[in-house]
Amino acid sequence: MFITPDFRRARRIPFNLICAVLLCLAASQAARADELAVWNFNDSNLNVDHGSGTLTTTINAANVSFAAGTTNNARQGDVAGQALSLQGGTGTANNGRNITINVSTLGFSNIVVSFATQGTSTGFNSNQFQYSLDGISFIDFGSPFVPATAFGSVPLVFSLAAIVGLNDNPNAAFRIVFNGATSSTGNNRIDNIVVDGTPIENSTIPEPTSVLLLLSGLGGVYKIRRRTKVANERAATEGRPYSSG
Numbered sequence: 001m002f003i004t005p006d007f008r009r010a011r012r013i014p015f016n017l018i019c020a021v022l023l024c025l026a027a028s029q030a031a032r033a034d035e036l037a038v039w040n041f042n043d044s045n046l047n048v049d050h051g052s053g054t055l056t057t058t059i060n061a062a063n064v065s066f067a068a069g070t071t072n073n074a075r076q077g078d079v080a081g082q083a084l085s086l087q088g089g090t091g092t093a094n095n096g097r098n099i100t101i102n103v104s105t106l107g108f109s110n111i112v113v114s115f116a117t118q119g120t121s122t123g124f125n126s127n128q129f130q131y132s133l134d135g136i137s138f139i140d141f142g143s144p145f146v147p148a149t150a151f152g153s154v155p156l157v158f159s160l161a162a163i164v165g166l167n168d169n170p171n172a173a174f175r176i177v178f179n180g181a182t183s184s185t186g187n188n189r190i191d192n193i194v195v196d197g198t199p200i201e202n203s204t205i206p207e208p209t210s211v212l213l214l215l216s217g218l219g220g221v222y223k224i225r226r227r228t229k230v231a232n233e234r235a236a237t238e239g240r241p242y243s244s245g
């Protein structure tokens, strides 16, 4: 009788357990799929807090700090914690400067960028949201926005579904250009920056249908192994050799 060691080990793993693990894996991936990148600033730095991406700023470092945040637009149970705080700077030198986030949208479409923001009366009161298809050239999206004086409970949402060039794009980038500050200490806070996307069909992220196909394939393998086991037992009973081939 010819049975490889790997085959014996495989037979000891209950089929139901394999199915359960695969379903849990698929469910967790589906839950993660929509948020490509989240910055909650609760650790008082510019590093991404969930997902993948980078955030950089041309604001003078002395005018970049962190102050009390909000749960407005918070994800995954994030607490309010800290928020990014940007000041006008000496001579309001930071007017015209920006924060830029680079997030690969490979495998995703219907890109949406959202965040909570507030500003003081002498802070940046004319801010332009932009997007980029190559990470180099940026294009205005919508009109300049004026931050409210408090975070409130409703985030600013920029739905970029119509910008098809942002879909499935490893060089996708987004920018907020700040203007209108009238004092050095006037400031804006930003919290819970989120880049969302919808998984593209046939992308590398498993879809429920592909998981079902995988499970049905495994079911076939299981049936073959069951038949082999029965044939082996019968062959042993009858005292003749049997190959699983």
Ligand SMILES: [Ca+2]
Pocket: 040, 041, 042, 069, 070, 079, 080, 081, 082, 083, 191, 192
């Ligand atoms: Ca926060």
Ligand SMILES: [Ca+2]
Pocket: 039, 040, 041, 042, 043, 044, 045, 046, 047, 048, 049
């Ligand atoms: Ca961080």
